[in-house]
Amino acid sequence: MSSIQIQNVTKRFGDFTAVDDISIDIEEGEFVALLGPSGCGKTTTMNMIAGLEDVTEGAIRFDGQDLSRIRIQDRNIGFVFQNYAIFTHLSVYKNLSYGLEVKKVDRSEIDRRVRAMADRMSITHRLDQPASSLSVNEMQKLAIGRSAIVEPRIFLLDEPLSNLDAGFRAYMRAELKVLQHEFGQTMIYVTHDQIEAMSLADKIAIIDQGKLMQYGAPLDIYNDPQNRFVANFVGSPRMNLVDGELREERGELHLMLHGGAEIPLAGKVRADFTSDARVHSGSFGIRPQDIYFGDRRGPTDITMHGKVEVLERVGPKRLAYLQVQETMFLAFDDHAQLEVGDDVPFFLPSDASMAFDLDSGRRLGGR
Amino acid sequence: MTDQTAPEISNNHANAGYWTRVARDGQKMGFWFVLPTLLLLVFIVVFPLLMQLYLSFTWWTPLEGIPWYQAWEVFNWGENYWYMVTDPRFWGALWRTVLIMIVAVPAQFFLGMALAYLFIDQFPGRKLFYSIMLTPMMIVPAVVGLMFFLLFQGTGPINDHLGLPPEFSCLTDVNRAMISVIIADIWQWTPLMFLILLAGMLGVPSDQLLAARLLGGSNWQNFFKIILPRMKTVIIIALVLRAVECFKIFDLVFIMTNGGPGVQTETISVFLYNQTFGELEWAYVATMGLSILIALSILAMKGLSYMAKK
Numbered sequence: 001m002s003s004i005q006i007q008n009v010t011k012r013f014g015d016f017t018a019v020d021d022i023s024i025d026i027e028e029g030e031f032v033a034l035l036g037p038s039g040c041g042k043t044t045t046m047n048m049i050a051g052l053e054d055v056t057e058g059a060i061r062f063d064g065q066d067l068s069r070i071r072i073q074d075r076n077i078g079f080v081f082q083n084y085a086i087f088t089h090l091s092v093y094k095n096l097s098y099g100l101e102v103k104k105v106d107r108s109e110i111d112r113r114v115r116a117m118a119d120r121m122s123i124t125h126r127l128d129q130p131a132s133s134l135s136v137n138e139m140q141k142l143a144i145g146r147s148a149i150v151e152p153r154i155f156l157l158d159e160p161l162s163n164l165d166a167g168f169r170a171y172m173r174a175e176l177k178v179l180q181h182e183f184g185q186t187m188i189y190v191t192h193d194q195i196e197a198m199s200l201a202d203k204i205a206i207i208d209q210g211k212l213m214q215y216g217a218p219l220d221i222y223n224d225p226q227n228r229f230v231a232n233f234v235g236s237p238r239m240n241l242v243d244g245e246l247r248e249e250r251g252e253l254h255l256m257l258h259g260g261a262e263i264p265l266a267g268k269v270r271a272d273f274t275s276d277a278r279v280h281s282g283s284f285g286i287r288p289q290d291i292y293f294g295d296r297r298g299p300t301d302i303t304m305h306g307k308v309e310v311l312e313r314v315g316p317k318r319l320a321y322l323q324v325q326e327t328m329f330l331a332f333d334d335h336a337q338l339e340v341g342d343d344v345p346f347f348l349p350s351d352a353s354m355a356f357d358l359d360s361g362r363r364l365g366g367r
Numbered sequence: 368m369t370d371q372t373a374p375e376i377s378n379n380h381a382n383a384g385y386w387t388r389v390a391r392d393g394q395k396m397g398f399w400f401v402l403p404t405l406l407l408l409v410f411i412v413v414f415p416l417l418m419q420l421y422l423s424f425t426w427w428t429p430l431e432g433i434p435w436y437q438a439w440e441v442f443n444w445g446e447n448y449w450y451m452v453t454d455p456r457f458w459g460a461l462w463r464t465v466l467i468m469i470v471a472v473p474a475q476f477f478l479g480m481a482l483a484y485l486f487i488d489q490f491p492g493r494k495l496f497y498s499i500m501l502t503p504m505m506i507v508p509a510v511v512g513l514m515f516f517l518l519f520q521g522t523g524p525i526n527d528h529l530g531l532p533p534e535f536s537c538l539t540d541v542n543r544a545m546i547s548v549i550i551a552d553i554w555q556w557t558p559l560m561f562l563i564l565l566a567g568m569l570g571v572p573s574d575q576l577l578a579a580r581l582l583g584g585s586n587w588q589n590f591f592k593i594i595l596p597r598m599k600t601v602i603i604i605a606l607v608l609r610a611v612e613c614f615k616i617f618d619l620v621f622i623m624t625n626g627g628p629g630v631q632t633e634t635i636s637v638f639l640y641n642q643t644f645g646e647l648e649w650a651y652v653a654t655m656g657l658s659i660l661i662a663l664s665i666l667a668m669k670g671l672s673y674m675a676k677k
Contacts, residue, residue, distance in 0.1 A: 052577060072581060073582075073585060076583065079577075079578065079581045081574050083574065085578035086575075087579070090596075098582050098592070099583055101592075102579075102583050102584040147581075147582070150583060
């Protein structure tokens with residue numbers, strides 16, 4: 001078990017900067033997810049931690065020790081590949097024992113640990129069979145077991161659940177969490193699936209275009225996104241993010257939306273937008289579950305009018321698509337009082353609303 | 368409508384008979400289609416074999432003054448076979464052929480494997496070196512023979528470099544002639560081995576190799592436990608291919624030494640050539656050719672079934 005310090009790490013491939021000055025501190029025993037869209041540099045970051053890629057600038061330290069001079073085979077890193085990289089020409093047993101055999105561990109000790117791990121992963125009945133005969137789900141378990149058996153300092157998982165069917169994915173997600181507690185292992189997990197990241201990780205590092213967008217606990221990231229990208233990326237359904245120009249008229253501040261409508265800013269979100277005088281165009285964000293219908297509840301809540309275009313069933317609730325001129329707002333219709341075609345008022349609580357600078361994407365004000 | 372469909376259903380059985388008949392007639396027709404090819408095959412494979420078998424039981428040579436089909440006049444009840452079994456020159460040639468095979472093929476295998484291992488990673492100039500590596504096997508063997516003939520000349524660069532007198536030549540030295548031939552063969556055919564083994568090595572999934580390294584396996588351990596087992600099929604193919612080819616070695620030897628000095632480098636092919644065009648002992652050549660064919664076929668079948676079992 002190790003702590004990991006990623007310090008100002010940059011990775012360039014020729015002219016292309018895959019990872020741009022990322023710093024992440026991971027404490028011993030923490031479960032950290034690297035989250036981002038495809039091609040954002042999260043896998044490159046992971047590969048640098050594993051030593052599969054060199055670091056162009058900066059340093060990666062395990063317990064304060066720089067790893068760049070240590071060979072891959074001596075780093076003692078558990079790595080679960082996206083496609084598992086099972087040794088298909090060997091038996092399940094030999095797959096599990098590989099990491100111990102190459103370290104010349106005593107035969108009886110190998111046998112004991114292999115059987116214990118197979119038991120833990122419930123693949124004991126498969127031990128003597130060729131690994132190529134396993135199902136995808138069993139391969140997943142074998143891949144994790146094979147890495148875990150050598151008791152690595154850290155565990156790296158590269159989109160390990162993306163090949164699984166939906167049912168087993170949910171099961172494996174829970175299983176991974178249990179395993180992480182059992183092994184007490186520092187784990188780094190790469191995924192583009194925010195739900196996976198939110199449900200599994202102690203901390204999430206959100207990466208976009210090689211840059212670290214935000215690093216923190218899942219709920220902090222969800223409730224307090226520091227920029228427009230994170231606000232947009234985290235949460236399902238996505239946050240309503242509407243862009244426009246700020247205009248002040250007779251002491252009232254309005255966000256003139258690019259779609260034609262306008263939002264009369266009030267309360268906290270108004271203060272957020274005015275916190276930086278240089279900002280003239282902004283992005284207004286509010287999560288669908290914060291919008292409400294019926295009677296206005298707070299004095300600073302913003303009133304809007306929209307037409308119900310679509311009602312979509314999402315679990316027990318209905319998601320309403322509200323059109324305000326050219327702009328669409330998504331909101332949960334919790335009381336099921338809406339009909340398609342209705343022209344209804346809806347309310348945006350100003351303290352649940354977020355303000356972003358449109359040019360830099362930076363969050364204005366704060367929680 | 369109903370009138371037409373009803374009999375069709377009831378005649379189902381008769382229909383089946385019809386299709387069987389068509390199939391049978393079709394088979395007959397197919398036979399006629401295949402026949403020309405079949406005849407051609409008989410002419411180019413079976414006929415020469417039978418002719419060889421026939422001649423091998425006679426004393427016939429083209430000097431005999433009778434056409435080959437009248438060779439029965441000099442029928443000798445398989446004495447050729449007895450002569451072959453007791454002919455030291457035949458056994459010598461066979462042994463030398465096997466010697467080249469058991470030295471050159473493993474050497475090519477190990478060199479090819481080592482080179483292939485160097486080429487699995489990217490490095491600057493890889494493509495250029497790759498092209499250079501493959502050049503020897505593109506050259507006509509006779510030309511390679513000529514190249515090495517010139518290299519090993521008494522006045523050639525190798526003698527020059529080693530400071531040996533021009534009167535001495537590796538190619539006419541009793542001990543070194545064979546070594547020279549083997550070196551030439553290794554030089555020419557290591558690239559083929561390299562090419563096949565590299566293809567096999569690149570076929571080993573790179574993520575499995577990475578996984579093996581991350582599990583702590585050293586390069587040697589991963590090579591023997593991951594790469595080598597996965598290359599088994601390719602290795603067998605490469606070895607069989609080269610062994611069979613090597614057994615037929617002729618051009619190199621013929622040009623470099625013509626089997627000499629004496630019979631020091633005479634391989635089976637060169638021996639057969641000399642018997643055919645030098646001694647005109649065609650019946651004897653037929654005997655040896657047939658015997659080697661049968662022996663090799665049995666060996667190949669045994670070998671293949673052994674490998675299939677493995």
